[in-house]
Amino acid sequence: MDITSFIHSIENEIEELTPGSLKPDTEFSSLKEWSSMHVLILIALIDSEYNVTVNGSDLQQCKSVNDLFNLVKSRH
Amino acid sequence: MKASIHSTSYYLPPGTLSNSDLCELFPQLTEKDIYKRTGINNRHITSTGVVGSDLGFNAAIKLFEENNIDRSQIDYLIFCTEGLDYKGPATACILQHRLGLNQNCGAIDLPFGCTGFTYCLSVAKGLIESEQASSVLIITSDIPSTVIHPDDSELRMIFGDAGAATLVVAKEASDIGVGRYSFGTDGSGAENLMVERSGTRNPANAEWFQKNEAAGGMVYGQMKMNSVEIFTFALRVVPPMIADILEKNMLNKNDIDLFIFHQANAFLLSVLRRKLKIEEDKFFICMENVGNTVSASIPIALNEAIKKGKIKSGNKVLLASFGIGYSWSGTVVTF
Numbered sequence: 283m284d285i286t287s288f289i290h291s292i293e294n295e296i297e298e299l300t301p302g303s304l305k306p307d308t309e310f311s312s313l314k315e316w317s318s319m320h321v322l323i324l325i326a327l328i329d330s331e332y333n334v335t336v337n338g339s340d341l342q343q344c345k346s347v348n349d350l351f352n353l354v355k356s357r358h
Numbered sequence: 359m360k361a362s363i364h365s366t367s368y369y370l371p372p373g374t375l376s377n378s379d380l381c382e383l384f385p386q387l388t389e390k391d392i393y394k395r396t397g398i399n400n401r402h403i404t405s406t407g408v409v410g411s412d413l414g415f416n417a418a419i420k421l422f423e424e425n426n427i428d429r430s431q432i433d434y435l436i437f438c439t440e441g442l443d444y445k446g447p448a449t450a451c452i453l454q455h456r457l458g459l460n461q462n463c464g465a466i467d468l469p470f471g472c473t474g475f476t477y478c479l480s481v482a483k484g485l486i487e488s489e490q491a492s493s494v495l496i497i498t499s500d501i502p503s504t505v506i507h508p509d510d511s512e513l514r515m516i517f518g519d520a521g522a523a524t525l526v527v528a529k530e531a532s533d534i535g536v537g538r539y540s541f542g543t544d545g546s547g548a549e550n551l552m553v554e555r556s557g558t559r560n561p562a563n564a565e566w567f568q569k570n571e572a573a574g575g576m577v578y579g580q581m582k583m584n585s586v587e588i589f590t591f592a593l594r595v596v597p598p599m600i601a602d603i604l605e606k607n608m609l610n611k612n613d614i615d616l617f618i619f620h621q622a623n624a625f626l627l628s629v630l631r632r633k634l635k636i637e638e639d640k641f642f643i644c645m646e647n648v649g650n651t652v653s654a655s656i657p658i659a660l661n662e663a664i665k666k667g668k669i670k671s672g673n674k675v676l677l678a679s680f681g682i683g684y685s686w687s688g689t690v691v692t693f
Contacts, residue, residue: 318585318586319391319395319625321586322585322625322626325586325589325590325593326593326629329593330629330632335593335594337587338587
């Protein structure tokens with residue numbers, strides 16, 4: 283898995299995100315569209331695409347897209 | 359002797375809470391967003407003083423009338439709710455009298471939440487197949503709106519009040535009825551979905567009532583949910599539970615005509631459906647007009663699926679529930 287396809291999957295799944303707007307160092311909390319629903323969409327996406335389960339405390343520790351990518355990659 | 363589902367009915371209180379009502383109360387929400395997050399357009403809400411056993415009573419009367427049931431034949435009543443009338447006597451005893459059931463009828467409360475219906479059905483199966491009873495009335499009825507803080511938009515979006523009644527009877531045939539069960543419990547998740555200040559541990563006190571004065575005191579307690587943890591819990595336990603149910607019943611996924619899960623949240627259900635690779639037309643979602651009705655959700659869905667012709671004689675329906683506890687359970691019912 284690589285970060286480009288990871289970002290592409292997230293942008294595909296979350297319709298409020300403009301394609302190309304998400305970068306590896308983007309912090310989720312800085313996205314103005316970000317809501318609790320998006321957290322659930324992200325969990326579902328990671329589960330179905332990478333067969334990795336992330337929980338609430340995992341996500342709290344992942345500030346940026348890159349942090350999350352590294353976490354998923356380490357469990358993939 | 360096999361336990362078989364004879365009929366189901368349900369009753370919804372007349373008060374409603376629509377997505378447009380929610381948007382008026384919470385201007386940051388949009389109707390489209392609420393629907394996308396939950397798959398719900400409307401919920402029914404009980405009125406002051408009308409409690410779970412009242413909704414359940416109305417559902418049972420409907421069940422008797424719609425299906426010409428001779429109530430004198432009922433020899434066991436199981437009442438399931440998270441909102442019992444009293445700590446004593448059992449609400450099931452009060453309902454036995456109110457419903458005019460025989461005095462030789464057993465009656466117990468089974469206070470449970472999301473997995474309430476599948477648990478009641480397993481108890482009914484045990485009673486019937488061990489020949490302790492032959493006609494078991496299950497009443498599953500919940501009023502979650504009474505334990506949701508008025509400012510909690512997330513929970514108000516999801517939950518609705520309802521009562522359901524299901525008659526389970528003994529049948530001689532061996533090829534129909536309630537199959538083998540899969541159960542699961544993980545109390546380490548108790549705090550992620552809990553009705554706080556609702557019982558003997560940390561009971562509601564004067565300070566609590568004062569703090570919640572503007573919300574009517576929150577006299578029955580307050581539901582708190584960590585939605586991320588509940589979501590990941592469901593993703594973790596439901597797929598192995600489904601595999602276990604199929605294995606215990608010596609069936610393959612393709613043998614199942616319809617899957618009916620606890621109607622928790624349509625978004626979560628569709629994620630689970632995709633994860634389990636179940637075709638859309640074999641997966642019944644029924645919450646658009648009622649919301650998550652806790653222990654009433656599966657019998658409401660069963661009733662609607664039968665009415666819509668989605669369940670026919672001989673069909674195998676996989677029932678599975680999961681939630682507060684954590685608790686999960688399920689089986690296959692052949693109609």
